[in-house]
Structure formats: structure tokens, C-alpha cells
Amino acid sequence: MSHAITPDSNKPTRTENALRWVGDLDHPFYDDERNRFVWYEASAISFQFLLVANFVSMGLILWIGGASGLPYALAFFVPTVAASIIVESSVKQRRAMYWPGREDFTRSRGITAIAATVFWLSGACRAVLDLPSDDGQPFASFIGGAQEGLFVGLLAGPIGAIVALTLARRKQNRTDSEL
Amino acid sequence: MFYISGVSIDGSPSNNVRRFRRIADLTQAELAKTVGVSRQTIVSIEGSDYAPSVYLALKLASTLETTVEELFTAQKEPTQ
Numbered sequence: 001m002s003h004a005i006t007p008d009s010n011k012p013t014r015t016e017n018a019l020r021w022v023g024d025l026d027h028p029f030y031d032d033e034r035n036r037f038v039w040y041e042a043s044a045i046s047f048q049f050l051l052v053a054n055f056v057s058m059g060l061i062l063w064i065g066g067a068s069g070l071p072y073a074l075a076f077f078v079p080t081v082a083a084s085i086i087v088e089s090s091v092k093q094r095r096a097m098y099w100p101g102r103e104d105f106t107r108s109r110g111i112t113a114i115a116a117t118v119f120w121l122s123g124a125c126r127a128v129l130d131l132p133s134d135d136g137q138p139f140a141s142f143i144g145g146a147q148e149g150l151f152v153g154l155l156a157g158p159i160g161a162i163v164a165l166t167l168a169r170r171k172q173n174r175t176d177s178e179l
Numbered sequence: 180m181f182y183i184s185g186v187s188i189d190g191s192p193s194n195n196v197r198r199f200r201r202i203a204d205l206t207q208a209e210l211a212k213t214v215g216v217s218r219q220t221i222v223s224i225e226g227s228d229y230a231p232s233v234y235l236a237l238k239l240a241s242t243l244e245t246t247v248e249e250l251f252t253a254q255k256e257p258t259q
Contacts, residue, residue, distance in 0.1 A: 034220040034229050 019090050047083065054080045055116035062123030066130040073124070099169045121158070194251050197225040199243040214238040 012020070020026055030036040054076045061069040061076070091097050104110045200210050200221075207225070211218040214235060223229035224239075231239065233247075240247045 032216045032220055033232055033235055034223055035217065037229070 015089070016093065019086065022086065047087065051080065051084070052113060052116045055113075055120045059116070059119035059123040062120065062127045065127070067127050070124075070127050070131075073120070073127070099165070193227050194224070195245075196221075196239060196243070196250055199245050199250060200225075203243050205243075210239075210242060213242050 030039070058073040058076045058080075061073045065072065088097070100110070105114060200207070203210075205213075207221045208218045211221045215238070216235065220229065220231075224231055230251075236247045236251060240250055243250070
């Protein structure tokens with residue numbers, strides 16, 4: 001029996017097939033629905049744990065290592081973002097996207113996620129300010145050049161993400177209301 | 180307030196799968212093989228630790244020659 005990641009459509013797309021391959025969803029073990037349910041739930045817990053653990057790790061690397069820790073933090077950042085994109089694209093395709101509301105940020109789980117995010121973002125700010133500028137002085141004493149771009153990017157990234165999320169949420173709501 | 184017996188959270192067996200399996204003279208392993216799941220899944224269903232999908236409930240009912248309603252009856256929540 002093949003349990004579909006996209007039960008709404010008969011023929012899975014290439015992306016869906018790729019996602020199934022990544023998740024190993026066609027493994028015979030998952031033919032047992034309880035096995036599937038339990039393992040998917042455990043995987044969700046594991047993913048959420050990795051998300052917070054990676055943020056904290058990035059924060060530690062950046063706060064301890066400063067500018068020299070940036071490449072190492074990047075090694076955590078890229079897979080974390082990639083995994084988040086895979087999760088979002090997968091649930092979007094299945095029309096189960098969840099957009100966090102205000103109440104989500106007042107729960108202990110939400111506060112933990114925010115604290116981890118603030119920790120690594122503040123570490124990133126510190127690391128960028130610690131970068132040597134063209135004249136060898138720390139960036140904090142020289143706002144300009146390529147480092148300024150980095151700093152602006154660091155600020156623009158989260159703002160851009162919030163704007164993109166808001167637009168995507170509105171688009172999804174419009175699409176849903178048209179169904 | 181009603182709840183489905185298969186999802187009661189107090190852990191007490193509240194469905195009739197075990198009773199009908201014994202009537203059908205099947206072991207948990209035999210029933211599991213017939214409906215295409217692991218024995219552990221049958222154990223969990225009988226112990227009300229896991230509520231099966233509609234499709235699995237239908238398979239169980241068919242194998243045990245009964246109905247889904249007989250296996251998983253909606254019960255009234257006991258008053259405190």
C-alpha cells in the first residue's frame with residue numbers, strides 16, 4: 001500500500017516524488033498506519049528540537065567565536081533554512097499550512113523559539129560588527145563598504161521574511177476563500 | 180458530551196476488538212497479518228492507545244465479521 005503525501009491528486013509531481021524520496025515515505029515499514037503515525041510524530045518532535053538546537057548552536061558559535069564563527073554558523077544556518085523550506089513547501093502542497101497567530105507567541109513553546117532566534121540573531125549582529133573593515137578596524141568603528149551590505153542584509157533578511165510570510169498568508173487565504 | 184471509545188485517554192480498554200477477536204478465534208498476530216498491520220498495532224488498538232483509521236476499522240470489522248459500530252461504539256463520557 002502506498003500512502004500518498006498528496007491524497008488530493010492522482011499523479012504526484014516531481015517535487016512531491018522528491019519529497020517522498022527525502023522522507024523515505026515509500027518504505028514498507030510505513031504501510032502500517034500506526035508505525036507511520038508514531039514515526040511521523042517522533043520526526044516532528046525531532047525537527048522542532050533540531051530547529052531550536054541549531055539556533056542555540058549558531059548563537060553560541062557567534063557569541064563565542066565572533067566574526068571567525070560566521071562560516072561555522074553558516075554550516076548550521078543553511079541546512080536549517082533548507083529543512084524549513086522543505087517542511088513549508090510540503091505542507092503547502094497538501095493545503096495544511098499553518099500561520100502562527102499572536103497567541104502562538106505567548107505560549108512557552110513560542111517564547112522558547114523567539115528566545116533562541118533572538119539569541120542567534122544578536123550573536124550574528126555582534127559577529128558582523130566584529131568583522132574587520134578595509135582598514136583593519138572592527139566594523140563597529142567603520143560603517144561602510146561590503147560590511148555595511150552584510151549588516152543591512154542581516155536586518156533586511158528578517159524584515160523581508162516577515163513581509164513574504166504576510167503576503168503568502170494573504171495569498172493562501174484568498175485562494176482558500178475561492179474554493 | 181460524547182467521545183469515541185477508541186480515543187479515550189484514561190488507557191482503559193473501551194472497544195470491543197479483543198472480544199470479537201477471541202470470538203473469531205484469532206491471535207493478535209493472525210488478525211494483524213490479515214488486515215495488514217503489525218501485531219503491535221493490534222495491541223495498541225485493543226488497549227485503546229491508538230484509534231485506527233476508517234479504512235483499518237473497516238478491515239477489522241470485515242475480518243471479525245462485525246460492524247465498525249460494534250467494534251468502536253460511541254460512549255457517553257462517565258460522569259465524575
